[in-house]
Amino acid sequence: MQITINNHQYEANVGDRLLDIARTNHEHIGYFCGGNALCQTCYVKILEGAELLSPLNDDEKALLSENLIREGTRMACQTTVEKPGTIRFISAVEEVKQMFDTNPLQLAGYAGKMGWEAMVKFPDTLQYQSKRELNLMDVIADVLSGIADAFKLIGKAFESTCSCTTERCDCNTAKVN
């Protein structure tokens, strides 16, 4: 089946986690806690196919405000594809990037809104997180793997340009003028 992430189309299967599909395909998405429902950077907005996804789980109910849920926000680390069909979503980091590129003035409003929604849910979030029994070593391993992936992506971004001065170079990358 096809899934569209930040306007790019990929293959996906029933059972795949949205975060994994995005990461496998190097799409902009936050995953600082490595998928442990801690960092809240993996928010995505479902634009199509919400009914094909797993229902909201306890992590999402504790962390997402009513408004965000109404707007179609899900946590990519907690959401899996349950049925085949057309799914389309945009990640919060991509939304921010697009605002930055097109109209940076929107960013203040966006930050204020997200801050407010987080504040509304803060008591629930705090209570929920304090009850969770997390394996610290697993969380640390996931965070480190997330950081390593982020560095790989940065490296890839740098590799995509070359500073060779010869007319033809062998590095197979876009040429910097």
Ligand code: FES
């Ligand atoms: S909450 Fe951190 S990756 Fe989902």
